[in-house]
Amino acid sequence: MKFLSKHILLLTSIIAVSLTSSCTKDFEKLNTDPVKVTNVAPGTLLAPAQFDGMWIITRRAHRLNNELMQYTVETGALNDFARYEFKENEFDAIWSGLYVKANDMNEMYKIAKQRNDVNNMGAALVMKTWFVSNLTDMFGDIPYSEALRGREDLDYPKYDTQQSIYTSLLADLKTANDLFNETKPFESTDLIYAGDAAKWKKFANSMRLRLLVRVSNRSEMNAPAQIAEMFTNPTKYPLIGSNDDEAMMKYTGVKPFINLFFEMAAAEFSGSRRMGKPLMDIMNTTVDGRRFRYATKNTPGAYVGIPSGYNEQETIAFADNGGLKTSTLATTLKEDDYPFPILTWSEVNFLLAEAALKGWITADAQSYYNKGVEASWKQWKCTWDGTAGTTYLARSTVRFTGTTATMERLMSQKYIAMFFSGFESWYDYRRTGYPVLPIGPATGNNGILPKRFEYPLITKATNNASYTAAAARIGGDNLSTKVWWQN
Template sequence: MKRNSKIIILLSVIIISVTGCIKDSLNIDPTRSNEENFDPNYLLTTAQMDYGNATEFQLYEMGGMVQIIASTLDYYSGGDKYSISLTSYNDRFFTNGLQGAARLLEAQKLAEKKDAVNNVNLIQIARIMWVMTMQRVTDIYGDIPYAEAGMAKYGIQYPKYDKQEDIYKDMLTRLEDAINKLDATKPGPAGDIIYNGNITQWKKLGYSLMLRIAMRLVKVDAALAKTYAEKAAGKTFTDINDNAILPLDGGSNEATQNRISNALLNDLPQVRWASTFINYLKENDDPRLYTLTEKADTGLANNNQIGKGGLQYTKQANPPAGSVNEVPVGMPNGYTIGGVRDIATAPGYPGVTGTGANASPLGNYARPRLAVFVTKRSLSKYLITYAQTELLIAEAKLRGWNMGAETAAQHYKNGLTASLQSMQQLDGMLAISIPDITAYVATRPLDISTNEKALNMINTEYWASTLFDLPEVWANYRRSGYPALVPVNFPGNITGATIPRRLTYPLGENANNRDNYQSALQRMGGSDLTTTRIWWDK
């Protein structure tokens, strides 16, 4: 099954070059791609890849905002220090997201035209993926082109921006309709690289997505959130085998390699786990502290040599070769090497490794394990997980909603357990033993003495569990307010030393779709700012 998925992935890289032919309906040459001979499965595959293997710019911008990673590199400064560079890469999620949505729309149209009955599952899965894609875009920007997005082929060159409130209401009804129309008696789409056409799994994913969308609304429309959360109750993921995972390929084609790994391949010398993230793991004696981290070997030369494996942290008093008996130290956000906020001046700075010209200023900070997150570019990516879903159910139960018989504490336990268990699904090197998981979870029952304490535990664990789906980490942080991150106050920052609440629109929108762009800005106060809160972020 996995082998077949990888073959489909490799096929998908041709789609970008041929979809333009569809737009023009080139029917003169029958050997060229057109609506009659083009397989919409290819568009589904490409769109799934677009969504799951989202741009590496999430690492540069959102990784630092949510304090999962920290970096002294200039092009990470937008997220790490809220610098003006935050507006330099702001187009990627907008453009890539809307392009992915357009492919999904075209997949639906082609599938309907060819055989709407037998292609029913391709059509509905494309609709579910369309909702996933558009949710990410609106969560990042606020009001966006939605109802008219991807309609250039049908004469809409300048799509209007819809209100986020309207978008969210439509996503819920559209998603419910798509789930209800999935038909297990009909074939699954050949282009599905997530579940290989398993319709039962897609129904579970649909309801897990419904819960995620509903929970975004708890501050602005609690009644609607409750209605749809309760509709999803009992129909979501039931264990880690339901996790929606995008398989990737470690071959020579960059289109099918893990984009985060590709970025870290060049950036790891100046990228570290953030102190906020490491301190959370450390304070709770979390076993992930030792599976996710490593220390660069001594000195600047070893630190900068990507092919040079690091030292594994261990609690053993007499560590074996290749290990070090130290507790991982995270790097604080908001520092540079030299300059106005030199990392050497950071509180608790652990010092350099190496000496003289070979001194490494970041050498004592914990970095992502090179053999997992960097050199293994086939590392799969989570889209939606059982752990995330159980944590959201725990919050819904805490709010008194009808989510089934289990308590909020039990759903929290399920989510925490699943988060640790599912690490091995990404890579065997991240595996944590069942006895260690059981022992750890027993020490971390949900504190329900106050709602605030319980919400903090639930959503801080969501933050830690979601890891490198950084748009989702950022969205749930803004929605919930947890964890209680302390903003960076780097000189010259553009947010008034506050964590950004949205990305600004691409500059080209003002030139190419000015009237609709300006209308959207007026609804958000008249200015395109990273500090403006989107509709559900109250």
């Protein structure tokens, strides 16, 4: 808290500089140096990237991911995302925004490297990886090697293959692990770990674990062997090992460092949305203690969701529920100091449970599964100690042992845990097919839950030749085309 208070005014000015310098007339000209200053301390560039990047991802996940993954269902005419219908420019904002932040981190890395500032070099690599991995997981092949090259004036960057992008990102995370050094200075306005190099190292390796699991269906990436190498050498490759280690944006509630949902109109945040039936059904069946953190109760005091993918009139009727109403997002999610996750201890445990279940590591999958559930409950500040946790894990609908130790059960619990964790549940669904989500009769895209986002209008208009080549290579720029790592 003392660290954050000390830098709060500095953050305001940094954000203003970053936003001003990042707004170019032509967003597709991604390589235009987004940070117009090179004499600043590299650590001062970290906070605005964290703050702005987190908001870009969290805001768009609330708008898109939560509808696709049926965490929520929009009942009004505001959007048709639950029916897989998108405006042509829907994806422009997240494309441009994440590229700007990735560019900022690329510049931060270069400035830090000039000063041999290893900890800020490592932090820049981790944050850049977070932004770029989201971009490629949303769209597939994207500009990368020619898109972050500063002053070289490459106006029309080529689209790199997703395989080559992942190879580069995974190498960067391995480099970051080697760079972080607790014995050297880490001078930064760091809104996640307050300059704790040991925790940044765990973050880097946990991000690498996440991405390795994501590409584990691709034999050419040798992901299981890399995961085993990390798991068997925790001294060299430490992972997030507690809720205290996890990468969270823990807002102070003091402007500008606040949860920006606080300033969003109630109608836009939750007013016309209802909780999705799949999420509420799973949580009701398991008598989940996290429900009150996620949702409100309806008039009789029950947690009730509505089905997704129906026409507007049917959806409104489902929401009314014969006058009994249905659940909406919990109001606490909108509080000015409510924290949102980037990468949690719960997720790390579920990743290791999957690795153990598939035989990539020699470990007890049930133990990691149980720890994943426990970590999620504690992340959401739910009572676990005493009999609450043991009772929950012993339920027939939760227990992970014998014939119930399946990917479907693991991913169903991970689906609950990844609520408001960016687009991670959508990426997991596309990789594993879990949880099984019912597809409503009014959905477009031939009733196929989107496998990727279509390239933004802005890149089609300003970098058409590169776009056309990429679209042909991936098999067509549409919502049904699989990205490289999907089954």
